[in-house]
Amino acid sequence: MSIQFYSYISFPGNAAEAMSYYAEIFGGTAEIMKYGDNPMEGMPFTPPADAVAHAQLEGPVRLAGGDSMAENPDPLDIHNYSFLLYFDSVEEAQEMIEKFTSTGGKVEMPFDLAPWGDHYGQIVDKFGVLWALNVPAQQG
Incomplete structure (x- = not known):
């Protein structure tokens, strides 16, 4: 079995900026796909075209994330994780x-x-x- 582990963060609308920032801080490459880059049929909601569907940082720190699709996304709460x-x-x-x-x-x-x-x-x-x-x- 081969497993890779990535932590995933649902950002409150700033995933593209955050993932680019982490690539600068840690090194590596951030791959960012927005909903408008590859429109998907049959989704149960209509996402904004500029919202991040999936982003992935490859480097010394491996991290994934995207923009939350909640109507009023909660800010990140440092009391629940690190x-x-x-x-x-x-x-x-x-x-x-x-x-x-x-x-x-x-x-x-x-x-x-x-x-x-x-x-x-x-x-x-x-x-x-x-x-x-x-x-x-x-x-x-």
């Missing part, structure tokens, strides 16, 4: 924190030595997505 990024060094994690904060993200939990021995912190990016950053103790 994405955990592991780094080989404290310096690499701090560089990622700088990328996020210099582009509109904010520190949710300062990156520091945690009680369990790892370096750990949390960032909320400009789209409201929570990213936890971790460097294992033996690698700090």
Whole structure:
């Protein structure tokens, strides 16, 4: 059996911008398909042509997403999930924190030595997505 795992985010109408942003932050390529790019017959709703039907980031971080088709989509809620990024060094994690904060993200939990021995912190990016950053103790 061969399995690939992608986290999927239903964005409240800004999936194209978010997925392009993640390609810049993490590296890799974002493939973005809008409903108008390939009209689909027989859908149970009529989506806006510029809404993202599916987007996929291929690179060090693999992520998928699209625009929510809810009439009033809920904003992303950082209290229900986080994405955990592991780094080989404290310096690499701090560089990622700088990328996020210099582009509109904010520190949710300062990156520091945690009680369990790892370096750990949390960032909320400009789209409201929570990213936890971790460097294992033996690698700090």
